[in-house]
Amino acid sequence: MSEQMRRVAIDPVTRVEGHGKITLLQDADNRVHEARLHIVEFRGFEKFIQGRPYWEVSTFVQRLCGICPVSHHLAAAKAIDQLVGVEELTPSALKLRQLLHFGQTLQSHALHFFHLSSPDLLFGFGSDVAKRNIIGVIEKYPETAVKGVKLRKYGQQVIAAIAGKRVHGSAAIPGGMNKSLSREERNSLLADIKDIIAWSQDAVSLSEQIHMAHPENHDFGKLNTNFLGMIGPKGELELYHGGLRARAADGSTILDQFDYRGYQDIIREEVRSWSYMKFPYLSSLGKEKGWYRVGPLARVNNCDSISTPLAEAARKRFKAFANGAFVQDTLAYHWARMIEALHCAESIELLLGDEDISGDDLVVTGEKRDEGIGVIEAPRGTLFHHYKIDEEGMIRKANLIVSTTSNNQAMNESVRSVADQYIDGKEITEGLLNHLEVAVRAYDPCLSCATHAMGKMPLQVELVDADGRLVDRLTKGSDGRIERSM
Amino acid sequence: MSDTMKENNNTITIDGREIPFKEGQTIMDAALAADIYIPHLCHRPGLKPHGSCKLCTVEVNGRSASACTLPAAKGQEISNNTEALNGVRKTITQMLFVEGNHFCPACEKTGDCTLQAVAYHLDMLDGHFPQFYPRREVDASHPGIVLDRDRCIMCELCVRTSREMDGKDVFAITGRGIDAKLIVNSASGKLADTDITTDDLAAHICPVGAILIKEHGYEVPIGRRTFDLHTIAEPGVEPVILRKGKHADEH
Numbered sequence: 001m002s003e004q005m006r007r008v009a010i011d012p013v014t015r016v017e018g019h020g021k022i023t024l025l026q027d028a029d030n031r032v033h034e035a036r037l038h039i040v041e042f043r044g045f046e047k048f049i050q051g052r053p054y055w056e057v058s059t060f061v062q063r064l065c066g067i068c069p070v071s072h073h074l075a076a077a078k079a080i081d082q083l084v085g086v087e088e089l090t091p092s093a094l095k096l097r098q099l100l101h102f103g104q105t106l107q108s109h110a111l112h113f114f115h116l117s118s119p120d121l122l123f124g125f126g127s128d129v130a131k132r133n134i135i136g137v138i139e140k141y142p143e144t145a146v147k148g149v150k151l152r153k154y155g156q157q158v159i160a161a162i163a164g165k166r167v168h169g170s171a172a173i174p175g176g177m178n179k180s181l182s183r184e185e186r187n188s189l190l191a192d193i194k195d196i197i198a199w200s201q202d203a204v205s206l207s208e209q210i211h212m213a214h215p216e217n218h219d220f221g222k223l224n225t226n227f228l229g230m231i232g233p234k235g236e237l238e239l240y241h242g243g244l245r246a247r248a249a250d251g252s253t254i255l256d257q258f259d260y261r262g263y264q265d266i267i268r269e270e271v272r273s274w275s276y277m278k279f280p281y282l283s284s285l286g287k288e289k290g291w292y293r294v295g296p297l298a299r300v301n302n303c304d305s306i307s308t309p310l311a312e313a314a315r316k317r318f319k320a321f322a323n324g325a326f327v328q329d330t331l332a333y334h335w336a337r338m339i340e341a342l343h344c345a346e347s348i349e350l351l352l353g354d355e356d357i358s359g360d361d362l363v364v365t366g367e368k369r370d371e372g373i374g375v376i377e378a379p380r381g382t383l384f385h386h387y388k389i390d391e392e393g394m395i396r397k398a399n400l401i402v403s404t405t406s407n408n409q410a411m412n413e414s415v416r417s418v419a420d421q422y423i424d425g426k427e428i429t430e431g432l433l434n435h436l437e438v439a440v441r442a443y444d445p446c447l448s449c450a451t452h453a454m455g456k457m458p459l460q461v462e463l464v465d466a467d468g469r470l471v472d473r474l475t476k477g478s479d480g481r482i483e484r485s486m
Numbered sequence: 487m488s489d490t491m492k493e494n495n496n497t498i499t500i501d502g503r504e505i506p507f508k509e510g511q512t513i514m515d516a517a518l519a520a521d522i523y524i525p526h527l528c529h530r531p532g533l534k535p536h537g538s539c540k541l542c543t544v545e546v547n548g549r550s551a552s553a554c555t556l557p558a559a560k561g562q563e564i565s566n567n568t569e570a571l572n573g574v575r576k577t578i579t580q581m582l583f584v585e586g587n588h589f590c591p592a593c594e595k596t597g598d599c600t601l602q603a604v605a606y607h608l609d610m611l612d613g614h615f616p617q618f619y620p621r622r623e624v625d626a627s628h629p630g631i632v633l634d635r636d637r638c639i640m641c642e643l644c645v646r647t648s649r650e651m652d653g654k655d656v657f658a659i660t661g662r663g664i665d666a667k668l669i670v671n672s673a674s675g676k677l678a679d680t681d682i683t684t685d686d687l688a689a690h691i692c693p694v695g696a697i698l699i700k701e702h703g704y705e706v707p708i709g710r711r712t713f714d715l716h717t718i719a720e721p722g723v724e725p726v727i728l729r730k731g732k733h734a735d736e737h
Contacts, residue, residue, distance in 0.1 A: 053632060170707065
């Protein structure tokens with residue numbers, strides 16, 4: 001650290017999950033020069049699945065996450081399909097996987113927006129922490145909160161019908177699926193789908209209205225970045241399988257319809273000493289300019305259309321907001337997220353009406369190979385699973401680039417931008433903490449879900465001057481009270 | 487049951503219920519014949535009793551004994567389903583869990599695993615004891631069978647099945663106490679160099695997923711696995727030997 005820099009550390013004392021820590025590096029003029037969002041959890045899945053059987057992996061790796069386990073399950077399953085030499089699933093297996101993934105994305109998006117982010121957006125970032133949580137939303141906006149809770153519940157019901165459990169079930173097996181949906185299961189889900197679509201439309205309207213009503217937030221954590229995501233053969237929004245498209249901030253195409261099995265030719269990962277999370281970048285642009293954003297904002301910006309009519313109409317309004325250019329507002333992630341939720345709801349209705357999902361032709365076999373790469377659009381962005389196996393079928397090497405990793409640099413940049421805007425001289429304020437959390441949460445709830453799960457995340461903030469002396473310490477206790485302990 | 491066994495009028499009493507037994511039967515044999523469940527892991531009808539897991543410990547006229555090895559005898563007063571005995575059985579089951587590496591959430595045997603089912607039956611909610619995390623070798627050398635020693639509970643069902651039912655001698659336990667481990671009878675110590683095949687009963691007998699058929703995990707959906715549909719204590723569940731890919735409700 002330069003002698004002209006100060007270090008501000010925001011360090012959660014305890015967290016149930018998603019343990020994050022933020023360090024802000026200030027220069028002599030008290031400007032935030034750099035932000036470091038430390039990911040201090042060590043997951044280690046890439047290492048400890050080595051030596052395990054390949055057919056076990058898709059069930060094993062879903063334990064990476066409790067919010068989007070299906071995405072890990074399916075990304076691994078797609079890689080394993082390649083290991084068993086299967087390029088094309090049966091129509092029944094493919095549609096069941098798509099349906100499972102739509103259910104997953106719907107429930108994750110509903111959780112992200114309603115349970116975790118809507119308290120910030122509805123009450124204001126600096127509002128009373130005791131009320132800034134889903135319980136507070138239920139009290140003040142009961143209709144909105146109930147719709148959000150029911151949207152999530154419905155997504156989980158779709159998952160449970162296919163995978164046997166709402167969280168961490170079993171569904172995909174090498175070359176296919178282990179069960180189809182009965183007529184009764186389909187009819188049971190179809191009974192509620194009209195409401196689900198209507199509530200998803202309401203959610204799009206709500207997120208759009210919130211964004212429009214707060215022009216002061218349009219620049220909140222805003223970045224001009226490249227976008228990476230998967231698209232369908234016609235350039236449409238695609239969440240399960242397609243080619244990769246990367247576009248630069250000016251809308252120009254960096255790559256399109258790229259076969260993701262060649263991802264190592266286009267993406268590199270940089271390791272930095274202060275975080276367990278790597279920093280991916282597009283190798284053609286280099287470390288400085290090659291970083292990119294993934295997830296709903298990237299996908300809705302990147303695609304040329306959405307295949308379902310209501311979501312497509314919403315996408316057009318979204319594009320009109322930036323006059324056809326990319327919407328780069330970081331808080332517009334939530335708006336894009338709800339457009340995708342609507343697309344999921346519409347797609348679930350279509351698939352539930354498709355006879356193929358009750359078919360019994362579920363598995364195909366092929367010639368075994370020693371390498372498989374599976375990529376999927378998880379709720380928070382493009383997710384890469386890459387496995388190599390030995391001749392005995394055991395995992396020899398694994399590489400996972402999870403969605404949050406792809407957004408790593410962007411999260412750091414948004415945090416830096418927000419901190420620079422809101423930090424006040426040499427004093428750390430509660431308002432600053434709240435704003436930093438909101439910036440991170442636009443991308444990912446996993447780092448901060450303990451906050452709004454109870455609204456009581458303990459935080460400690462330390463201010464260290466250029467000489468390494470502790471000059472201020474602010475502690476937010478689990479009861480929500482802020483204490484200055486210097 | 488052997489044809490040479492002769493019926494007699496003798497009875498034993500288990501938890502106050504009088505049941506008949508035939509000459510040559512153990513307490514376990516007589517209990518299973520009367521649809522009385524005594525928790526067990528190393529016992530399997532048709533194989534010689536082993537008496538190693540001690541889960542079937544009962545009190546016979548006030549003294550502890552293994553139901554799977556003690557011959558039934560006229561007038562025995564047996565306590566089985568008591569709080570005290572089930573408490574001991576739960577402790578034994580907890581010790582089995584912590585001595586190995588049993589990660590039920592991702593294990594392909596989950597839902598079909600006897601150890602897991604026994605744990606549920608005994609209301610085991612945690613491992614209680616510190617995990618040992620032993621380092622054990624996976625042997626995936628065989629083209630059709632994988633041996634995952636992490637899950638082995640040393641019940642010797644595979645050892646006995648290979649000898650007594652398959653007419654082979656593929657498995658053995660070596661070492662004593664905490665150093666005991668499952669080994670394979672081949673010069674290389676690898677499963678690939680034995681004469682076991684996927685048609686052998688020993689390849690399917692493992693109650694915990696230490697011996698599994700390769701490349702066939704999770705084919706039975708949740709809701710259709712053995713212990714999704716039955717409890718371990720239900721009559722008739724015991725002899726089910728699951729073949730890979732068969733749904734429990736198809737048996």
